[in-house]
Amino acid sequence: MRRIWTAALLLLALAGCGVQPSEVADGGRAPTGVASGVTLYFVDAEGGLVPQLRETDRLGSISEALSLLFTGPGHSELSTDIPEEAPRQVVVTARPDRIELRVPLAFDELTRTGIDQIVCTALGVHVQSGGSTDTTAVLQFTQTTAESKVERSCPLTG
Amino acid sequence: MIRRWWPRGLRARLIVAFALVTALGAAAAAWAGAGAASGAIVSETERYATETTAAQIEGIAPQLEYPPDQAGLDRLRAAVGADTLVTYGDLRSGDWTVADLVTDDLRTAVRVNARLATQRVEADSTPWLLVGTPVMFTSPDGTSAASGIEVYSAHDLTGVQERLDDLTRSAVGTALLALPVAVLLALAAAGGVLRPVRRLRDTARRLAAGDLDARSPTKGSDELAELTGTINEMAASVQSSMAAMRRMQADARRFAADVSHELRTPLSTLTAVAEVLGDAAERMDDEARESARMAVTETHRLVRLVEDLMEVSRFDAGTARPRFEEVDAAAAVRDCLRARGWTDRVEVDAPGLVRLRADRRRLDVMVANLVGNALRHGAPPVRVRVAESGDRVSIEVADSGPGLDEEVLPHVFDRFYKADAARSRTPGSGLGLAIALENARVHGGDITAADAPGGGARFTLLLPREAEDR
Amino acid sequence: MAAILLIEDDPMVRRGLQLALGRHGHEVEAAETGEDGLRRFRSTVPDLVVLDLMLPGVDGLEVCRRIRASSEVPVIILTARGDDFDVVAGLEAGADDYVVKPAQPTVLDARVRAVLRRSVGTPDGVREHRDLRIDTASLAVSLRGEPIALTPTELRLLLTLSRAPGRVFSRQQLLEEVWEHDYLGDSRLVDNCVQRLRAKIEADPASPEYVQTVRGFGYRFGPA
Numbered sequence: 001m002r003r004i005w006t007a008a009l010l011l012l013a014l015a016g017c018g019v020q021p022s023e024v025a026d027g028g029r030a031p032t033g034v035a036s037g038v039t040l041y042f043v044d045a046e047g048g049l050v051p052q053l054r055e056t057d058r059l060g061s062i063s064e065a066l067s068l069l070f071t072g073p074g075h076s077e078l079s080t081d082i083p084e085e086a087p088r089q090v091v092v093t094a095r096p097d098r099i100e101l102r103v104p105l106a107f108d109e110l111t112r113t114g115i116d117q118i119v120c121t122a123l124g125v126h127v128q129s130g131g132s133t134d135t136t137a138v139l140q141f142t143q144t145t146a147e148s149k150v151e152r153s154c155p156l157t158g
Numbered sequence: 159m160i161r162r163w164w165p166r167g168l169r170a171r172l173i174v175a176f177a178l179v180t181a182l183g184a185a186a187a188a189w190a191g192a193g194a195a196s197g198a199i200v201s202e203t204e205r206y207a208t209e210t211t212a213a214q215i216e217g218i219a220p221q222l223e224y225p226p227d228q229a230g231l232d233r234l235r236a237a238v239g240a241d242t243l244v245t246y247g248d249l250r251s252g253d254w255t256v257a258d259l260v261t262d263d264l265r266t267a268v269r270v271n272a273r274l275a276t277q278r279v280e281a282d283s284t285p286w287l288l289v290g291t292p293v294m295f296t297s298p299d300g301t302s303a304a305s306g307i308e309v310y311s312a313h314d315l316t317g318v319q320e321r322l323d324d325l326t327r328s329a330v331g332t333a334l335l336a337l338p339v340a341v342l343l344a345l346a347a348a349g350g351v352l353r354p355v356r357r358l359r360d361t362a363r364r365l366a367a368g369d370l371d372a373r374s375p376t377k378g379s380d381e382l383a384e385l386t387g388t389i390n391e392m393a394a395s396v397q398s399s400m401a402a403m404r405r406m407q408a409d410a411r412r413f414a415a416d417v418s419h420e421l422r423t424p425l426s427t428l429t430a431v432a433e434v435l436g437d438a439a440e441r442m443d444d445e446a447r448e449s450a451r452m453a454v455t456e457t458h459r460l461v462r463l464v465e466d467l468m469e470v471s472r473f474d475a476g477t478a479r480p481r482f483e484e485v486d487a488a489a490a491v492r493d494c495l496r497a498r499g500w501t502d503r504v505e506v507d508a509p510g511l512v513r514l515r516a517d518r519r520r521l522d523v524m525v526a527n528l529v530g531n532a533l534r535h536g537a538p539p540v541r542v543r544v545a546e547s548g549d550r551v552s553i554e555v556a557d558s559g560p561g562l563d564e565e566v567l568p569h570v571f572d573r574f575y576k577a578d579a580a581r582s583r584t585p586g587s588g589l590g591l592a593i594a595l596e597n598a599r600v601h602g603g604d605i606t607a608a609d610a611p612g613g614g615a616r617f618t619l620l621l622p623r624e625a626e627d628r
Numbered sequence: 629m630a631a632i633l634l635i636e637d638d639p640m641v642r643r644g645l646q647l648a649l650g651r652h653g654h655e656v657e658a659a660e661t662g663e664d665g666l667r668r669f670r671s672t673v674p675d676l677v678v679l680d681l682m683l684p685g686v687d688g689l690e691v692c693r694r695i696r697a698s699s700e701v702p703v704i705i706l707t708a709r710g711d712d713f714d715v716v717a718g719l720e721a722g723a724d725d726y727v728v729k730p731a732q733p734t735v736l737d738a739r740v741r742a743v744l745r746r747s748v749g750t751p752d753g754v755r756e757h758r759d760l761r762i763d764t765a766s767l768a769v770s771l772r773g774e775p776i777a778l779t780p781t782e783l784r785l786l787l788t789l790s791r792a793p794g795r796v797f798s799r800q801q802l803l804e805e806v807w808e809h810d811y812l813g814d815s816r817l818v819d820n821c822v823q824r825l826r827a828k829i830e831a832d833p834a835s836p837e838y839v840q841t842v843r844g845f846g847y848r849f850g851p852a
Contacts, residue, residue: 419708422708422729422730423638423640423641424640425730426638426641426644426645426729426730426731427638427640427641427643427644428644428730429644429730429731429732429733430641430644430645430647430648430730430731430733431644431647431648433648433651433732433733433734434647434648434651434733437651461730468708479712481712483815484844490811493811493812497810497811497812518812519812522812
């Protein structure tokens, strides 16, 4: 009988709990997104893709980065495969697993390297602002083509 | 201490135990439910807090200049919300209450793990959830490093605490509601268990009181039913052995009665011719005369023995029916002594008239047997004292012999018990005192034997003045 | 000296009693069964019948009843001690007295003589009480001139009671005077005999005129 009383008291003690102070617990991945500039991708003399850090004091958004990319490499030995006269506005739509980029160009106006420049720059910003490295990019061109549906990833990073 | 609080009755115990178990069960269920619910609420709250904090930081981080200045930190702090502290190196933005809340453990965890960390603390009895995180610096290939910016935000859990309290209260309320139902159930259960127990008790009482037909009905197949069955079996075996014993006793008594009855016919003949023989003996030679006289004497003795035996078997069979009438006890004693020629050998001390309702013949037998016993085994003078006391009449027969031995005393009323085996010359049947005692009992009285203070044995016959027909 | 008819089924007991009573001067005729006994009773007319109640065939009680139906000859029954039922039934059947078996011849003889005796004390002429006339010399009793047949015991009871009208006799006194019993006599003898006597002399035996009951004491002769 003594045991029953003990058990009852124990239970009552346990039942009186609310929000208790706790130890430090892990809360997941830390947020990210600060940067001293944005990384753009251009082409070197051998035709290889090269990252160029543009000191903007901040990371900025994907469309800001693409706008900078379209303005060209500036004063350096690097070149770009994106036509200079192209309009600079790119519409960015972020989906859970991919980023859709509406490019104001036709598929034939871009070389493979030019496409890679856009993809790498966009995915780089995405990753830097906390996105997944598995995310792919889909380039939607002005004319209807099967290439508008191809999921692309940056050859340098992944 | 606890023991003293424990109730004694089986019913009370069952009810208390039942109620206690129910209350415990309800409390346990309520506790488990409340615990699970509060765990879910707290973790959901925490998840929401960390996710919004992280999302808000990530929402604004790309727009922050790096390395940040005070204005940048302020923007970040504003984006995360109230009760937020943002630090970068020596720079800091935010209120001091949060800075006070943040523990060293949390700060260390944030710096070392470079991951988001949470901790619940209590300050001034207000529960807080602290979310601390570094803001990371990630390169395009996915590798990241701490940027040096740390964000700490505090979320007030008072609302959560209140919801939890409500939960606990309703759980306790539910448990309390279950209590009266439990008591009712316990009463029913106790009744179910105690009814057969009570039946068993009644049966046992009846058995103890001698009603060997008492049985309890066995229902079901539980332990109580087994116990009931066992008790029934026990009662049955006791009953059968009692019946066998009674049968044997009855057989033995019937045998004694039959034997004495059968002896009566030849004794009638013997009694009839003994007189003829006795008269004729005078004319015989010495040896024949002695033999004839012995035959006559022994015939009379045999007659008396058989009559005593029959008397005893009538007591055994319960067919001894006394016929009560008004008797003067003193006169009865005197008549008894006179009829047997004992007047000279016995002193009588009796008042003039002692009214008594008794069976005349049985009273005579009792007095004759007691006095006869005193004359045979005691020594003269033998005294008979008749006295009245209230509603009883006592007749005391005392002798001046050696008294009764310690060993003899318990057996003086036994049948055929002879105090002195060597003195078999006594002409008594060995049934005299036994018959006297039975007769006393038929009257509702008793006979006691003891040594008189002055030596000698003293038998006291006590009879109720008004014997009642039974 | 009397002519006795002994009815007893056991041959040894029968012969033994015959011998013993013979020695006391009685003339004993023995019968083996009830039927035999009744036959002999009618042919010889004895002074007294000694009757064993336990008889094969017509039992003792029936024999007693049949004798009493036609005769005032005294009957003594032989019974076992304690068989109260026998005693009561026998007395109700009309027996005058009983002797407990095994019967001692001297006791039996004393009863026989007592039961046969008809007179009490010395004759003192004729007692007349209302319709009842008792002649103490001739021992004749008549009611309204009609002679009444009484057994010797009934006659002696009436003589004893009427000797002192109004005086109360205890049962014990009556037993000693009428039946000549000792102090242990059976009072039922008196009660039964009183009943038989009342049936013969009282107009209404339920409210007797001559033999009155005195509760707790005994009887007295009524008309003072």
